[in-house]
Amino acid sequence: MAGGWLNGVKRDFTKEEALKEYFYFLADDSLVLGQQLSKWCSNGPVLEQDIAIINTALDHIGRARLLYQELARLEGGDATEDTLAYFRDHLQYRNALLVEQPNGHWGDSVVRSFFIDTFNFYLYDALRSCNNEALRGIAEKAIKEIAYQAQWSAEWVVRLGDGTEESHAKVQKSIDDLWMWSGELFEEHPIFEVLKDDLPAFSSFKDHWVKKVAEVLKMATLVMPSPELWMQTGGRYGIHSAQLGYILGEMQSLARTYPDATW
Amino acid sequence: MGTNVSLEDKFQAFVDAENKVEPKDWMPEKYRKTLIRQISQHAHSEIIGMQPEANWITRAPSLRAKLILLAKVQDEAGHGLYLYSAAETLGEPREKMIADLQSGKAKYSSIFNYPTPSWADMGTIGWLVDGAAIQNQVMLTRTSYGPYARAMVKICKEESFHQRQGYEVVMKLAQGTPEQKAMAQESLNRWWWPSLMMFGPSDDNSPNSEQSMKWKIKRKSNDTLRQEFVDKTVPQAEYLGLSIPDPDLKWNEERGHYDFGEINWAEFYDVIKGNGPCNKERIAHHVKAHEEGAWVREAANAYAKKQAARKEGDASAA
Numbered sequence: 001m002a003g004g005w006l007n008g009v010k011r012d013f014t015k016e017e018a019l020k021e022y023f024y025f026l027a028d029d030s031l032v033l034g035q036q037l038s039k040w041c042s043n044g045p046v047l048e049q050d051i052a053i054i055n056t057a058l059d060h061i062g063r064a065r066l067l068y069q070e071l072a073r074l075e076g077g078d079a080t081e082d083t084l085a086y087f088r089d090h091l092q093y094r095n096a097l098l099v100e101q102p103n104g105h106w107g108d109s110v111v112r113s114f115f116i117d118t119f120n121f122y123l124y125d126a127l128r129s130c131n132n133e134a135l136r137g138i139a140e141k142a143i144k145e146i147a148y149q150a151q152w153s154a155e156w157v158v159r160l161g162d163g164t165e166e167s168h169a170k171v172q173k174s175i176d177d178l179w180m181w182s183g184e185l186f187e188e189h190p191i192f193e194v195l196k197d198d199l200p201a202f203s204s205f206k207d208h209w210v211k212k213v214a215e216v217l218k219m220a221t222l223v224m225p226s227p228e229l230w231m232q233t234g235g236r237y238g239i240h241s242a243q244l245g246y247i248l249g250e251m252q253s254l255a256r257t258y259p260d261a262t263w
Numbered sequence: 264m265g266t267n268v269s270l271e272d273k274f275q276a277f278v279d280a281e282n283k284v285e286p287k288d289w290m291p292e293k294y295r296k297t298l299i300r301q302i303s304q305h306a307h308s309e310i311i312g313m314q315p316e317a318n319w320i321t322r323a324p325s326l327r328a329k330l331i332l333l334a335k336v337q338d339e340a341g342h343g344l345y346l347y348s349a350a351e352t353l354g355e356p357r358e359k360m361i362a363d364l365q366s367g368k369a370k371y372s373s374i375f376n377y378p379t380p381s382w383a384d385m386g387t388i389g390w391l392v393d394g395a396a397i398q399n400q401v402m403l404t405r406t407s408y409g410p411y412a413r414a415m416v417k418i419c420k421e422e423s424f425h426q427r428q429g430y431e432v433v434m435k436l437a438q439g440t441p442e443q444k445a446m447a448q449e450s451l452n453r454w455w456w457p458s459l460m461m462f463g464p465s466d467d468n469s470p471n472s473e474q475s476m477k478w479k480i481k482r483k484s485n486d487t488l489r490q491e492f493v494d495k496t497v498p499q500a501e502y503l504g505l506s507i508p509d510p511d512l513k514w515n516e517e518r519g520h521y522d523f524g525e526i527n528w529a530e531f532y533d534v535i536k537g538n539g540p541c542n543k544e545r546i547a548h549h550v551k552a553h554e555e556g557a558w559v560r561e562a563a564n565a566y567a568k569k570q571a572a573r574k575e576g577d578a579s580a581a
Contacts, residue, residue, distance in 0.1 A: 031326075038320045038329075041336050042313040042548065045556025046563075047344055054337040058330060065326050082325045106559045162569065163562025170558065254382055255324040261440050263324040263432075 009237035011190045018191035019132070020074050021094065022199055025236060026123075027067035028095035031085055032244070033116060034060030035251055036103055045106055052152060056113065059145040063138065070134045086255035090244045097235040098181035100244045104174070107160050107167070111174040114153035118212050119185045121150045122205040131198035154216045161220025172222050183231025185209070278479050283409035286352040294478055297471065298408050299353050300369075301480065303360045306346035307371035309339045311364075311545050315379040316388065324382060331428055332385060338421045345417065349410040365550050367537070372396075374457050376539030383436055383443075383450035389429015391451075391458040391496065397422050398492045399462070407479040430499065437503040444504075451500070452508045459523075460531045462489040493521050 013021060037057035044050030068081035075084070098116055103109045124146050127139035160171040185202060186209070192201035210227050217224045234240060255263075271291055277284070284290055313336050320336065323329035347357045363369035374392055379385070400422060403415040436447035463469060463485040475481040483491075493512075500507050511524035534542070 035321060038333055041317040041320055041333065042310075043552045043555075045552070045559035047310070047340055047347075049559075051337055051340045051344070054333060054340065058333050058337065061326060061330050061333065065330070068326070085326055086324070106556065159566040160559070160562050163566045164558070166558050167562030167565075250321050254322050258324075258440065258442060261324070261443050263328050263435055263439075 006234060006237055006239060009239065013191050013194050015194055016074075018194040019199075020071060021191045022195060023067055023071045023074065023135075024094040025096075025202075027064050027071060027084070028093050029099050029116065029120075030060045030067065031064035032093070032095045032247060033099040033113075034058075034064060035247060036099065037109070037113070039103055040109065053109075056149050056152065059142075059149065063142050063145070066138045066141070070138070082255065086252045087259075090240050090248055091238045093235075093240065093244060093248070094238060095235055095240075095244075096181070096184050097232055097241055098178065098184065100235075100241055100247060101178060101181060102243060105170065106156075107171040107174040108178070110153055110156040110160065111171065111178050113149065114157050114216070115178065115182050115213070116185070117146060117150040117153045118209055118216075119202075119205060120146045122208045123200070123202065126200045126205070130200065135199070157216055157222070158220040161217070161222040168221065171220070175217070175222060176225060179225045179229065180232050183227070183229075184233050184235060187231070187233060187236070189236050275477070278407045281479075282407075283412060284407050285409045293474070294480075295353050297475060297478070297480060298411065299350055299355045301475075302346055302350040302353070302411055303355065303363070304370050304372075306343045306350060306360065307364045307369055308375065309343035309346060311371045311375045311549065312392075313339050313343075314545055314548055315375055315377070315541075316385060318379050319382060319385050322382070323385075328385075328432070335389070335425050335428065338425065342414075342418045342421070345414040349414045352410045361553065365546060365553070367546065370535070371545075372461060373531070373534045373539060374461050375545060376534050376542045377453070377457055378541050381446055381450050383433070383446040384454070386429050386432030386434075386436060386447065387450040387454045389425050389427075390433050390499070391429075391454050392461065393422050393426040393429055394496060395458050395461040395492050397426060398488050398495075402482050402488065405479075405482060433505075434503060437505055447503070448505050451505050455508050456526065456530075457534075459489055459493070459526055460534075462486075462492065464528070464531070465526075490520055493523055497521055 034057045037053055037060065040050065040053045040057070042050065044053055064085070065081050068084045071084055072079040072081055096116070098112060101108075101112055121143075124139045124143050127135050128143060130136060130139070157171065160167040162168070186206040188201070188203055192199075192203070206227075214224050270289060274284075274289065274291060274294070277288075284294075316332060316336050316339075320329060320333050323332050347360060350360060351357060360369065364371065379388070397419060400415050400419050404412055404419055406412045406415065433447050433450075436443040438444075466472065466484045466486045469485055472481060472484060476484070497507060497512065509524045511522065513522055515522045533539070537543075
């Protein structure tokens, strides 16, 4: 396990560090995905869906704020939701690689959402009864939004899969292309062992996720790749794809140009 | 011919008595056409108006500002949707309205043919552009066509909220660092005149106004609305410590209104004609999104048809 692409990453965590890391996983997933989805604004295939996808972006960014607010409290000092979002570099971001993948076409974005929404559904459902009060509160609020998001993206996968020949081929390619980023959602990470008495390990949702994804893809007449294929890794350790630099560069540009300003 | 005249007279009397015209009522063809033109133009303005603001969503400088801006642009999409629906009650299908927008046959508010190079524009647009729109739309809540009037009531509530949010963005800049204050002033310099142009040509040059006033589609003239806007906005700028870029602007005690300088009508007409900095870009953006979404719309239709056929199959099997 020592050699390879992730050589040199931090693997020892105190309980306090591990808890913050857990929050960063959730917060950064929400922010980066919300940022990506917001780019659909004025670019959707039909006005009603422009509104629907903006809605999911709003939910993700709203959730990110709640998580960063709690993180700011954990970090202490001058940390705020905005210093955490705008003044951390890609090495400090802990989002899964899946959410930083480009929007691509509607099918690519829908599949990316479908993978993460389905994961989020089981994760946040479990967090409603975890041993962290702040997370329980956030999860209770978020689960309703996530249930809607998971339904929305699953319905689109079915519609595209069982739509026209063209849409079927396109969305099958989206699934095949994005599949290698899905395994990271469930991978083992040293923080889960440290936190095992209080918070669920993400690997515990894998079976549910595989079952649900298989079910939806069957309805969509699409082929599911094997969950045992080689999966990409790195996001949870701050080792990202090249896309994240551009995403953060755009998002942080104004805030960093005027670091003393309040908005 | 005699019957026609009498129907039109009856219609005029109905409108004069402050009744609302509903989709199934008889109406003069020109009334219908005028409303389709106006409502679809209004819908297109909401939709094209998403672009200059969407331009800053990914770069909003705080998470709170990002959420507010995203929610605002989403509201605009929603307004576009109500308005397309209101126009559809007059028998105009949405696909046709969109085709007319893309071909340049239908217009939208010219203000959106200006770019938004600065974050401060997100404040100024809310403050001035939404402010000018409200001036017009409050009048339209009493317009004679029922579905349009009702859509306007809902839209006006959200627009006043947007205007307050826009004003708050400008206020934060005006009370911020020297760079932020300069940003706010620079943005006001650019948007002030185009905002005044939003009310349309002066009353002497407004060909459609008279008939629209008679039918109570419109209830105040362009110049009246423009004056109301100036009178309302000047004190707001003063409160912010920003200066309005008009050397002729001064309070006229006798009239009880602000006097202001002459609008550059050559610019106004040229931007309408398609020569603004962003006319081509706005339509190209809309066309691109529409074309890239074609396969998605086709898939959704094909799926809906299959589902309907399956249901029918189930029903006949049972």
